[in-house]
Structures are given as C-alpha cells and as structure tokens.
Amino acid sequence: MTESSQLLIIIFLVILNLFLIFIxxxxxxxxxxxxxxxxxxxxxxxxxxKSQESANQLLNQTIAESELIIDRxxxxxxxxxxxxxKTTEKxxxxxxxxxxxxxxxxxxxxxxxxxxxxxxxxxxxxxIGQNEVSEVKTMxxxxxxxxxxxxxxxxxxxxxxxxxxxEQAGSQVQAELKAMQTEVQAYKKQQIEKMNANLYEILLQxxxxxxxxxxxxxxxKETVLKAIDExxxxxxxx
Amino acid sequence: xxxxxTFSTLxxxxxxxxxxANLEQATQKWINTGGQLTGESQFNALYQKIIGPxxxxxxxxxxxxxxxxxxxxxxxxxxxxxxxxxxxxQLFKEQLIKKIAPDIKGPFVVKFNTDQDIIAGCKVSFKxxxxxYSVLKIxxxxxxxxxDDSLGITHD
Numbered sequence: 001m002t003e004s005s006q007l008l009i010i011i012f013l014v015i016l017n018l019f020l021i022f023i024x025x026x027x028x029x030x031x032x033x034x035x036x037x038x039x040x041x042x043x044x045x046x047x048x049x050k051s052q053e054s055a056n057q058l059l060n061q062t063i064a065e066s067e068l069i070i071d072r073x074x075x076x077x078x079x080x081x082x083x084x085x086k087t088t089e090k091x092x093x094x095x096x097x098x099x100x101x102x103x104x105x106x107x108x109x110x111x112x113x114x115x116x117x118x119x120x121x122x123x124x125x126x127x128i129g130q131n132e133v134s135e136v137k138t139m140x141x142x143x144x145x146x147x148x149x150x151x152x153x154x155x156x157x158x159x160x161x162x163x164x165x166x167e168q169a170g171s172q173v174q175a176e177l178k179a180m181q182t183e184v185q186a187y188k189k190q191q192i193e194k195m196n197a198n199l200y201e202i203l204l205q206x207x208x209x210x211x212x213x214x215x216x217x218x219x220x221k222e223t224v225l226k227a228i229d230e231x232x233x234x235x236x237x238x
Numbered sequence: 239x240x241x242x243x244t245f246s247t248l249x250x251x252x253x254x255x256x257x258x259a260n261l262e263q264a265t266q267k268w269i270n271t272g273g274q275l276t277g278e279s280q281f282n283a284l285y286q287k288i289i290g291p292x293x294x295x296x297x298x299x300x301x302x303x304x305x306x307x308x309x310x311x312x313x314x315x316x317x318x319x320x321x322x323x324x325x326x327x328q329l330f331k332e333q334l335i336k337k338i339a340p341d342i343k344g345p346f347v348v349k350f351n352t353d354q355d356i357i358a359g360c361k362v363s364f365k366x367x368x369x370x371y372s373v374l375k376i377x378x379x380x381x382x383x384x385x386d387d388s389l390g391i392t393h394d
Contacts, residue, residue: 215358220324227359227371228320228337236362236369237318237341 255312262305318342319363321351323372 215223231237296304320334335348346364353361356372363369 215323217324220322220358221326221330223358223373224320224322224326224330224334224360225337228334228362230371231360231362231369232338232341234369236367237338237364238343 255309258305258309258312262302266302315345315347316365317347317349319349319351319361321353321356321361321363323352323354323356323358323360325352326350 228237290304318338326334331348331350338348339346356370356374357377359372359375361368361370361372
C-alpha cells in the first residue's frame with residue numbers, strides 16, 4: 001500500500017467520523033428539542049387540570065350559591081303568601097305588587113351573584129394566562145368558552161326557575177284572590193239578605209202605617225167580613 | 239138558664255157577672271133583713287129573668303143556688319175572639335155576630351180586640367183554634383212576592 005492510499009483511507013475515515021459526529025449532533029439537537037416540547041406539554045396538562053379544577057370549583061360554588069338564593073327567595077315568597085293568608089281581608093293590589101317586586105328583585109340578585117362568579121372566574125383564568133405557553137392559552141380559551149357556555153346554561157336555568165317561582169307566587173296570589181272573591185261574594189250575599197230583611201221590616205212598618213191609615217173604614221169592614229167568610233169556610237167557626 | 243143562652247159580647251157577659259154579684263148581695267141583704275127589702279135591684283128585670291117568675295116562692299138557699307149555677311153557666315160559655323185593625327162600632331159588631339151566629343151551635347160570647355199591626359182583615363180564635371186572616375199574615379208569608387218583585391230584588 002502506498003503512502004497516498006493510506007492518506008486517502010485516513011481522510012475517508014476522518015470524513016466518516018465527522019459525518020457521524022454531525023449526525024449525532026443532529027440527533028442530539030432534535031432529541032433535546034423534543035424533550036423541551038415534552039416538558040412544555042407537561043406544564044400545559046397541569047395548567048389545564050388546574051384551570052379545570054378552578055372552573056369546576058367555581059361552578060359548584062355558583063350552583064350552591066344559586067340554590068341558596070332560590071331557596072331564600074322561595075321561602076320569602078312562601079312567607080308572604082302565608083302572611084297574606086292570615087290577613088286575607090287586607091290583601092290588595094299593593095300587596096300583590098310588593099310580592100311581585102320581591103320575586104323580581106330576587107331574580108335580579110341572582111343575576112348579579114352569577115355575574116360576580118363569572119368575573120371571579122375570568123380573573124382566575126387571567127392569572128393562568130400569564131404563562132407564556134401558547135398551548136396553555138389555547139386551552140385556557142377552550143376552558144373559558146366551556147365554562148362560559150355552562151354559566152350561560154346555568155343562568156338560563158336559574159332564570160327559568162325564577163320564572164317558575166314567580167309563576168308559583170303568581171298562582172298563589174291568584175288562588176288567594178279567588179278565595180277572597182268567594183268570601184266577598186258570600187259576605188255580599190249575606191249582607192244583601194240582611195239588608196233585604198231590614199228592608200222588608202222597614203217596608204212592613206211603612207206598609208202598616210200607610211195601609212192602616214190609608215184604608216177607609218168601609219174597606220176595613222169589608223176586609224173583615226171577607227176574613228170571617230174565609231174563617232167559616234176553613235171550619236174555624238163552628 | 240132557659241132565657242139566657244146567647245150574649246153578644248164579652249163586655250155584656252162581664253156586665254152580667256156584675257149584675258149577678260149585685261143580686262147575690264141583694265139576696266143576702268134580703269135574707270139578713272128577714273124579707274124587708276128596699277131598693278130596686280133585687281127584683282129588676284135581670285133578677286126576674288134569672289130566677290124566673292116564681293122568685294117570690296123560693297127560699298134563700300134556692301135563690302143563691304140559682305145564681306151560683308148561672309155564674310157557672312156563664313163561665314162555661316165559649317168565647318169567640320175577633321181581632322181587627324180598627325175599633326169597630328156597635329153596629330158592625332152586631333153585624334159580625336149575626337153573620338157568625340148561624341154557624342155556631344149553642345151560646346157563645348164574642349170578644350173584640352184591636353191591633354193596628356195586622357193592617358187589615360182579622361184574626362179569629364175559638365174553642366182552641368186560631369186563624370189569621372190578616373193582611374199582615376199574607377205579607378209575612380210571602381214577602382218575596384210582595385216586596386222583592388216590586389223592588390226588582392233578585393236572589394242568587
């Protein structure tokens with residue numbers, strides 16, 4: 001083997017090593033990059049779970065608070081109806097309006113409470129959003145949208161429940177009004193009968209005076225004679 | 239008792255009772271004085287009617303017995319009560335008695351009352367029976383017809 005051949009082989013080996021080193025470097029670089037991405041994905045999963053937990057927590061809290069509000073509003077409405085029953089005679093349009101207003105205010109309070117929860121939830125998500133990972137932001141938006149949908153659904157349900165509550169209160173008021181109308185009708189009938197009886201007595205007194213004074217003696221005598229005839233016909237006098 | 243079997247009014251019968259009482263007193267006085275009577279009551283027309291024409295032949299016990307029996311007889315006579323809305327005059331009372339008498343067997347006494355509240359007509363009571371034939375009764379029995387119709391009152 002000549003010196004030139006040996007040189008060529010050495011050069012070839014060197015080039016091969018360099019190529020292998022290059023390949024290794026390329027592979028190392030690619031692996032390093034993948035590890036970084038994987039780490040970032042792990043962070044994203046934790047943030048996602050954290051966001052989801054916060055969202056669930058807020059949702060549960062919202063639902064619990066909302067149920068309390070509904071329960072309180074229902075009790076208040078029931079209390080009003082009960083009080084109204086005790087003082088049925090005093091019920092008027094003002095009482096009914098106040099009751100309706102209370103239901104409406106309860107509904108408004110409910111809406112404000114839910115808006116407050118939504119605001120808190122936004123703030124929590126904003127803190128999570130300070131992370132610069134773009135995937136997290138995507139997930140954050142996704143979670144936010146889901147929660148927003150759920151909240152809207154919840155609000156819709158609560159509105160529906162509030163309407164049902166309002167209708168129940170309204171129907172109770174109607175029932176009370178109907179019962180009151182029945183009582184009024186009975187009272188009216190009783191008063192009419194009483195007035196009629198009084199009127200009859202008054203008219204009777206007037207009739208006694210007017211007829212007694214107005215009938216001539218001849219008519220009085222004729223009436224008595226007719227009465228005697230009637231008494232004889234009925235067998236009274238025998 | 240044969241001569242007195244009817245009396246027009248209760249007042250008359252009361253008067254008769256009074257007369258009988260006077261006769262009793264006179265008879266007692268006649269007895270006490272041994273037949274030396276003065277005055278007119280003891281032999282008035284009523285006395286003659288009750289005791290009869292043989293009054294002078296009766297002894298004192300018989301006279302008193304006759305008077306007592308006559309009082310009992312008067313008390314047993316049934317009373318017909320007629321209540322009217324006005325004070326009837328004597329003529330109308332007699333008219334009523336004549337109208338009634340044919341329907342009643344035996345003697346009877348009529349008592350007239352006045353009650354303006356009955357308005358017109360009369361109420362009759364006789365031998366435990368009572369009949370109201372007054373205008374007040376008619377009005378009371380059917381007030382709805384008398385008053386409500388005229389006033390346009392309707393009942394639910």
